[in-house]
Amino acid sequence: MRIHHATPPPPPTAVPDTVRRPRVIVALHEGFYGAASGTGFSNRAFVTALARMLPAGRLSVITPRVSEATRAHDRRWAGEVQQMLRQAAAEVITIPAVHAPPDSVRGSVQLCDLAGEAAMRIAARAGRCLLVGLDIPFLGLAPYVSPTMDLLLVPRSTTALTRPKDVSRVRWERDALRAATLRGGHIGAISSHMRGHLIATYSVSRTSMVSIPNGLIQEEMVRPSSAPSLPFKARAGFLFAMGRAVPTKGFEDLLEALRILKERGVQVPHLVLAAVTSKENERPSLYQEDLATRISAYGLDATLLTRFTPAIRAWLHNPSLRAVVVPSREEPFGRIPLEAFAAGAGPVVATTAGGLAQTVIEGETGFTATPQDPKCLAAALHRALTILPRERQRLRVAGTALVRSHHDYEASIGSLIDRIAPWALASSLTAEGRAR
Numbered sequence: 001m002r003i004h005h006a007t008p009p010p011p012p013t014a015v016p017d018t019v020r021r022p023r024v025i026v027a028l029h030e031g032f033y034g035a036a037s038g039t040g041f042s043n044r045a046f047v048t049a050l051a052r053m054l055p056a057g058r059l060s061v062i063t064p065r066v067s068e069a070t071r072a073h074d075r076r077w078a079g080e081v082q083q084m085l086r087q088a089a090a091e092v093i094t095i096p097a098v099h100a101p102p103d104s105v106r107g108s109v110q111l112c113d114l115a116g117e118a119a120m121r122i123a124a125r126a127g128r129c130l131l132v133g134l135d136i137p138f139l140g141l142a143p144y145v146s147p148t149m150d151l152l153l154v155p156r157s158t159t160a161l162t163r164p165k166d167v168s169r170v171r172w173e174r175d176a177l178r179a180a181t182l183r184g185g186h187i188g189a190i191s192s193h194m195r196g197h198l199i200a201t202y203s204v205s206r207t208s209m210v211s212i213p214n215g216l217i218q219e220e221m222v223r224p225s226s227a228p229s230l231p232f233k234a235r236a237g238f239l240f241a242m243g244r245a246v247p248t249k250g251f252e253d254l255l256e257a258l259r260i261l262k263e264r265g266v267q268v269p270h271l272v273l274a275a276v277t278s279k280e281n282e283r284p285s286l287y288q289e290d291l292a293t294r295i296s297a298y299g300l301d302a303t304l305l306t307r308f309t310p311a312i313r314a315w316l317h318n319p320s321l322r323a324v325v326v327p328s329r330e331e332p333f334g335r336i337p338l339e340a341f342a343a344g345a346g347p348v349v350a351t352t353a354g355g356l357a358q359t360v361i362e363g364e365t366g367f368t369a370t371p372q373d374p375k376c377l378a379a380a381l382h383r384a385l386t387i388l389p390r391e392r393q394r395l396r397v398a399g400t401a402l403v404r405s406h407h408d409y410e411a412s413i414g415s416l417i418d419r420i421a422p423w424a425l426a427s428s429l430t431a432e433g434r435a436r
Contacts (some may be wrong), residue, residue, distance in 0.1 A: 001002050002307035020127035024050055024417075024424050025060045027115040027141065028134040029102050032092075033066040034074030036277070037244050037309050038335040039156050042190075042409075043134050044081060045217045046154075049410040051088035053417070055427055061088040061299045062115045064097045077310060093118050102137045103159075105172045111137045116144030123149055130421040140172070150421055153177065153186030154212065155194070157332045160201045161354075162248055174202050181208040185234030186420055188212040191333045191355035193422055212416050214333045214355075227314030231303040239381075240315055240345075241325040242274035242336065245288050245306065250327035250351065251275050252294060255326070256374035257381055259298040266382060268299050269322045272315070276308035316343035323384045326350035326360070329371045334359065337366065338407055341399030347384045347392060348399065351377070359407075365399045378422040 011412045030036065031043030050059055085092060095114040100107035115138060123129045129149045133141045135156045145151045155177075159169040173197040177187060179197070187208050189195035194210070200206040221424075230238070243249040251273060261268050275291055284292065288306045295302045305312070315321065316339055324340040324349065333355035337348045341359075348366035350356045351373075367384050369377040417424055 011379050014320070020125075021058060022421075022424050022426075023058055023060055023122055023126040023129045024054055024132065024421070025062065025119050025122055025129055026050065026132045026134060027062040027111075027119070029064060029111065029137040030135070032061065032063040033078045034072055035077065035310060036072065038333075039135055041220075041310075041335060042156060042214055044077075045215075045220065046132075046134060046413060047081070048084055048217055048219075049413040050174060051084055051090055052410065053414050054088070054424060056376075056410060057089040057091075058086070058424060059088055060093065060119075061085060061090060062093045062095060062118050064102075064111065064114075065094040066097065071307070074310065081143070091122075093122075103169075105169055108137045108140060108172065112140035112144075116141050119149070120144055128421075128423055130417075130424055138174065139176040139180070140175065142183050142185060145183050145185065151180055151183060152188060152210075152416075153180050153185060154188040154190065156190060156197070158197065158202065158212075161197065161330050161332060162246070173401065177202050177204050181205055181407055186210045188416070190214040191358060193354040194332050196356075197332075210416060210420060211412075213407060213412050214335065214338075215409035215412055216335075216338055216342055216403060217410050220339065221403065223317045223343070224311075224314040227317070228309070228311050230315060230318060230320070231270070231272060233301065234272050234303065235320055236319075237269040237320050237322050239269050239271045239323050239325055240274075240321055241271070241327065242312065243277070243301065243326075243328070245275040245277050245285055247287065247289075248328065248330045249275070250329045250353075250372065250384075253329070253372055253374050253377055254325055254327040255298060255300065255302075256293065256296045257378040258300050258302075260374060260378040262298070262300070266385070268301070268381070268385065270303065272303050274305040274308070274312055276306060280339045313339060316340055316345045321345050323381065324348045325381065326356060327369075327377055328353045330354055331356050337399070338403050341365065341396075341403045344396050344400065346399060347387060347395050349377070349380045349384045359402060365395060365402055 028043045035041050098107050098110040099417050119131050123146055131149050131151050133153045138155055159166050169341040189209050189211055284306045292304055324345050326336050328351055331354040337359045340348050348360050350360040352368050354370040360368055362368045367380040369380040369421040
């Protein structure tokens with residue numbers, strides 16, 4: 001693995017066609033140095049799958065630099081990713097971090113400029129290229145696509161879903177997706193929900209859409225070698241909910257549902273609620289403070305975690321876990337149910353928001369509730385907590401089967417690359433010529 005920093009390169013020298021090699025270039029903002037959300041885990045899995053399936057030396061990764069002094073930098077995570085890429089003889093190019101937030105129009109434009117220019121330099125010394133932009137910050141890569149480059153954009157969410165009142169950001173995303181499709185680019189749909197959303201809200205043409213259902217890679221389906229200690233009160237049995245500390249995750253609905261059950265006299269296990277952020281501020285966010293206030297006001301038996309570490313996902317394997325709760329109000333896909341299924345955890349209780357409806361099916365793989373409906377969520381939680389052992393086992397078996405049969409992420413990515421860029425998988429120059 002060669003790590004470069006984005007400094008002005010010397011003028012490219014001519015490279016004979018006989019020694020050029022095709023390249024898959026991946027631009028990602030989260031997932032190289034760490035993860036603060038499911039996006040980071042999905043991005044890492046995407047890159048890992050490519051590193052395995054592509055011939056050695058064909059993968060280039062472009063990512064903004066993240067200082068080791070920041071909370072967003074996870075030393076163990078970054079070391080594992082770099083080692084994986086080194087084994088694949090991949091090239092890593094770090095671009096400067098931008099000062100504007102990456103979820104702002106200005107921040108995304110700056111990131112796309114830096115990543116696009118780096119991609120063009122790679123293309124100048126390579127053969128045919130596939131440029132992949134992972135998630136919202138890199139939707140604006142279309143202006144940097146040369147005649148020898150194909151383009152794939154994979155939005156894992158959209159501003160229309162998370163901040164619909166941010167009109168300028170929604171407009172930028174719509175214009176960026178349109179520019180990509182006009183240049184023949186592909187737009188990846190991570191779920192049927194996202195496919196419909198992109199077509200209806202962003203006017204993405206159906207012919208430009210390609211299916212790349214989100215999922216797990218093999219490492220994510222095995223028990224971690226270590227886990228952080230559970231909060232003491234959780235050791236006798238606990239509910240587990242986790243995600244970014246934002247209203248769309250529906251954590252206040254979960255707390256309200258637990259209040260309803262408490263008032264009805266239902267015995268509920270200790271709740272471990274990881275409503276987290278990776279931001280540098282030491283104090284909890286206003287949203288996290290509101291959750292803490294509700295826990296206290298309702299007299300709930302709960303532990304609120306506010307700082308993120310990937311290690312807490314190991315608690316999905318803990319035998320004291322009674323149920324996994326995903327109370328989202330909006331969810332483009334939702335990895336947590338899949339992680340729970342792979343861990344043999346459960347039952348899973350989730351709303352039917354967005355992509356969750358594809359994986360958590362009432363009475364088959366878990367229990368469901370209407371989004372933003374605490375009474376309905378309370379009823380689903382009660383069903384989960386009173387389920388018979390044999391029924392719990394049936395749900396676990398069905399969930400595990402669903403992950404392995406429909407959400408093998410490496411298989412999904414391999415199928416897509418074989419469809420849109422078969423030349424990237426070819427093992428020889430002769431085969432590459434045929435793939436063209």
